[in-house]
Structures are given as C-alpha cells and as structure tokens.
Amino acid sequence: MLKELLASPRHNFFLLAGPCVIEGEQMAMDIAEKALKITQELDIPYVFKGSYRKANRSRMDSFTGIGDEKALKILRKVGETFNIPVVTDIHEPVEADIAAEYVDVLQIPAFLCRQTDLLVAAAHTGRMVNIKKGQFLAPESMRFAVQKVRDAGNNEVTITERGTTFGYQDLVVDFRGVPVMQAFAPVIVDITHSLQQPNQGGGVTGGRPELIETLARTAIAAGADGLFLETHQDPSQAKSDGANMLRLDLLEGLLHRLTSLKQAINQIDNID
Numbered sequence: 499m500l501k502e503l504l505a506s507p508r509h510n511f512f513l514l515a516g517p518c519v520i521e522g523e524q525m526a527m528d529i530a531e532k533a534l535k536i537t538q539e540l541d542i543p544y545v546f547k548g549s550y551r552k553a554n555r556s557r558m559d560s561f562t563g564i565g566d567e568k569a570l571k572i573l574r575k576v577g578e579t580f581n582i583p584v585v586t587d588i589h590e591p592v593e594a595d596i597a598a599e600y601v602d603v604l605q606i607p608a609f610l611c612r613q614t615d616l617l618v619a620a621a622h623t624g625r626m627v628n629i630k631k632g633q634f635l636a637p638e639s640m641r642f643a644v645q646k647v648r649d650a651g652n653n654e655v656t657i658t659e660r661g662t663t664f665g666y667q668d669l670v671v672d673f674r675g676v677p678v679m680q681a682f683a684p685v686i687v688d689i690t691h692s693l694q695q696p697n698q699g700g701g702v703t704g705g706r707p708e709l710i711e712t713l714a715r716t717a718i719a720a721g722a723d724g725l726f727l728e729t730h731q732d733p734s735q736a737k738s739d740g741a742n743m744l745r746l747d748l749l750e751g752l753l754h755r756l757t758s759l760k761q762a763i764n765q766i767d768n769i770d
Contacts, residue, residue, distance in 0.1 A: 499583055499602060499626045500654045503543045504684060504723065510760055512724040513537055514585055514603075514628075514686065515749070516547035518739040519561070520569040529729060529746060530576045536750045540757045545583045545603060546576050547726065552738050553589040553607075561737035570600040577602065585628060591619035598623035608632045608660050608691075611643050621650035628656045630688065633663045637675030641682045656684045658726055661692035667704075668695055671713065673720040686724035687717035693742045705742025707733070711752055718759050725756075 503512045515533050520526055530546045537544035550569035552562045563569055570586075577584040585603035588594055589610065597604060604620040606613075608630035620627045629643050640657050647655045657679045661669030671692045679685045692713060695704035714725060730736040733743040744752070 500656065500684065503545075505543075509764070510540070510542055510757060511718060511722060512543035512545070512686075513753070514545045514547045514724065514726040515729055517730050517736070518728045518743065519549040519552050519563055519737060520572050521564065521737050523572045523575065525731065526572050526576055527579065528731065530580050530582070532746060533729070533749060534580050534582060536753055540753055542753065542757065545585050546573075546580070547585050547728070548573055548576070549738075550586050550597070550600075551589075566596075570597065574600040583626075588616070588620065591615045594619035594623050598625045602626065603628055605658075606630060606643075611635065611640070614646055617643060617646045618650045621647040621652035621655075624652065624654075626654040626656070627652060628658055628686065630658045630660050631675075631679070633661060633669060635662075637672070637678040640679050644682045656686055656724070657682065658686040658688050659692070659722075660688035660726075661694070669693070671716075673716060676717070676720045676722055680721070680723070684723040686726050687713075687720075687722045688726040689714045689717065690726075690728045690739070690742045690744060694739070695741075703739065703741060705739070707742050707744065710744050711755070714752065714756055715759055718756055719763065721763075 516529055551566055573584050583602035585605050586597055586601045587605040587607050588597050603626040605628045610616055611629050611632045627647050631640050644655050661671050664670040669692055676685050689710055693706045693709055727744055729744045729746050729749055731746045733740040
C-alpha cells in the first residue's frame with residue numbers, strides 16, 4: 499500500500515482524512531463519499547480515517563465509541579463500498595489482529611509510539627503501520643520506532659508528526675522534523691491534532707481550527723509526503739475533538755488550494 503500511495507513521488511501529497519471517531523454508519527459513509535469525490539478530482543491518493551474506539555480521554559464521561567465490532571464493521575463497509583484503504587488506531591497488542599481483519603492501515607497513537615509490544619504486534623499483521631510521533635519526542639528518536647516495525651518484518655511504515663508539547667496547554671510543530679524523519683520513513687503531518695490545546699481546565703481539549711490552512715500550507719511547503727486531518731459535517735456536534743476539526747464543507751476549497759501549492763512547488767523543484 500505504501501508503494502501505491504507514493505507511486506508518483508512529489509506529484510501530489512496523499513491524504514488521510516475522516517472523523518475523529520465513528521459515530522454512526524451514515525456519517526462515515528457521507529464523509530468518505532465527499533472526500534473521495536474531491537480527492538479523485540484532484541488526483542490525491544486517499545485513505546479514510548476513523549477511530550473505532552477512543553481510549554485516550556480526559557474524563558470518564560467522554561464519548562469513547564459506539565461499540566468496537568459495530569464501528570469496525572462500518573470501517574470495513576466504507577473501504578469495500580468506495581474501494582479505498584482505511585486506517586484506524588489501536589491501543590493494545592491484542593487489538594492488532596482484530597483491527598487488521600477490518601482495515602488496511604494500523605495507526606499507533608502518539609502517546610504509545612514507544613510501546614514495543616504494540617509496534618511489533620501491528621507489524622506482524624502485515625498491514626501498513628502509521629506511527630504518530632509522541633508529543634514528547636525529538637524527530638530523531640522516531641528512527642527507533644520505525645526500526646522496531648522493520649525488525650519485526652514489516653517495511654510498510656510511515657511517521658506522522660502531530661506537534662510537540664509547548665508548555666502545559668499548547669502544541670507547536672517544528673517543521674525541521676519533516677526532512678529529519680524522512681530519512682527513516684515517509685512523513686505525514688497531522689494538521690488538526692497539531693492545533694489542539696490539551697489539558698484545558700474543563701477537561702475538554704481546545705483547538706485552533708482557524709489555523710488549519712496555515713499549517714497545511716506550511717506542511718506542503720516543507721515537503722511532507724502526506725497530510726492527516728479530521729473532518730466532520732458539524733464539528734460543534736462532534737462527539738470527540740470537535741474543537742480542532744475541519745468542517746466538511748470547507749474540505750474541497752482547502753484541497754484545491756493545497757494542490758495548487760504543491761504543483762507550484764513541483765515546478766520550483768524542477769528548476770535546475
């Protein structure tokens with residue numbers, strides 16, 4: 499799959515996009531259909547993203563999901579209906595084989611990127627493994643997470659930058675990390691999670707969605723191989739991470755502008 503996503507190096511970025519968590523079948527199908535239509539028009543390789551369960555929650559009363567099997571079946575239906583790859587995150591080694599029956603890419607959450615057993619279990623499924631860089635790690639340290647997957651016999655691995663902790667309630671993205679980590683694996687920049695404002699007093703993560711395009715443009719200019727972003731029909735009603743998600747009706751315009759930017763960068767790169 500990684501070879502397919504990178505089949506036209508530097509031609510265009512690839513995209514992982516979808517809701518933070520699967521809230522129901524219709525919302526997932528509608529988001530996938532809309533995103534696929536746009537990405538096909540723009541020749542952007544597309545992977546549908548959706549968590550089947552949210553394990554990292556600030557409060558006990560936070561929404562975690564509609565049920566593992568039900569959500570996983572929806573993810574499989576999205577993939578089969580639209581003939582697109584699907585990614586979801588796992589949190590414990592036992593989940594790797596279960597999720598691999600339904601999706602094409604297993605994602606390792608940032609807080610768990612050093613968990614050897616989890617990385618090895620994901621690698622052993624043969625599925626592509628996307629490792630999110632911990633908010634507490636230097637880009638150089640991600641070589642070891644990638645090597646764990648490769649040492650387990652799986653070369654289908656990517657790294658996702660999602661910001662570094664800055665103080666107690668903010669994140670920043672150091673774009674110097676993009677070329678550093680590209681020495682280890684293709685690099686994706688997680689736009690929406692990088693704009694989170696964690697550890698808010700009320701126990702609900704905040705965000706800066708008005709900066710989504712700024713960060714996305716910078717990621718493309720920095721040479722990222724792919725982008726990751728979460729989108730929802732109405733982020734104000736989303737059951738998880740609504741504070742930093744992109745409204746679905748804004749996706750088309752954003753991707754058109756980012757594709758134009760990528761084309762301009764390609765032309766610059768081709769100047770001798």
